[in-house]
Amino acid sequence: MNEHEKIFIDYLKRSDLKYTRPRQIILNIVFNNPSHFDVETLYDQIRRNNRDVSRATVYRTMPLLVKSGLIKQSLRCQAKDQYENVSDQDHHLHLVCNNCGKIIEINSSELENRLRSLAEVHKFKILDFSIGAQGLCRKCSNKRDKETKS
Amino acid sequence: MNEHEKIFIDYLKRSDLKYTRPRQIILNIVFNNPSHFDVETLYDQIRRNNRDVSRATVYRTMPLLVKSGLIKQSLRCQAKDQYENVSDQDHHLHLVCNNCGKIIEINSSELENRLRSLAEVHKFKILDFSIGAQGLCRKCSNKRDKETKS
């Protein structure tokens, strides 16, 4: 039993969920994989290894792995495509409130410069970028504090 | 005729496209909108204003507005959900090559600290973040240079 398995089983126990064969198979393939993957690729690999897990179960297991802290959703992704007007000032930094959806836009040339110089180290030519942070805005953060206290 | 209209018409002309009524309506609503929006919201607003543009046309017009430089896609979004393993070292910064799809992951605590202090100014509590940059990796960048020369 490896570290990942321990963590996953622990999470499942805490949540009154069961460590089943399909979940075990999925966990194993996830950690035999390049770091980045999508669900379809994962499903293909499971079948190529002659394991039998339904597509539905693979999809269902993703949120469990996320909640267990073993994987996370990568490269910010929302259900719908989002657009924004391009103003004279580009706002590359977005603070998105998980609670009320409010978006605070910030422009920081300092942050941008830092980013560009980091990319330069890898000889990577940046054409566009965006920085997305999720969390709680001031209002929602306060609200949540109150609720926790009461 | 306002500035946006000029830019859009200019782009359309350059591309041998026509400035039609539906495109005019869409342009207007886009710039009467909060900065961030999705297509469905846009479509609703058009209908609420008793204008008549089909959903298909609204979808079709988005890439034109993007190419004209008036709007851009916000908050990185791919067709499929992407996941990544959470390793002991979190890699919050991704350099994604537009050409070959290669992903370079970088961890910069300095960049992270800078980001956190910027959020702090807005009393925003960051729970998670990711920095995505698109561009060309070293190889593809070189390749493209050569092709341009030849």
Add this chain to the structure above:
DNA sequence: ATAAATATTGATAATGAGTCTCAATTTAGT
């Protein structure tokens, strides 16, 4: 080890965003 209670699974239908098709319409240039 067995049974009862409960969670999980697989197969498939359903959903929802976004794209494609194509006949009918509109546009730009003469």
Add this chain to the structure above:
DNA sequence: ACTAAATTGAGACTCATTATCAATATTTAT
């Protein structure tokens, strides 16, 4: 106004993801 070419609208379609539900597997208590 006429013609050629681009655009539109309506709805069919795709593809990722989610929901449904009967059948199955797991856990816990015995």
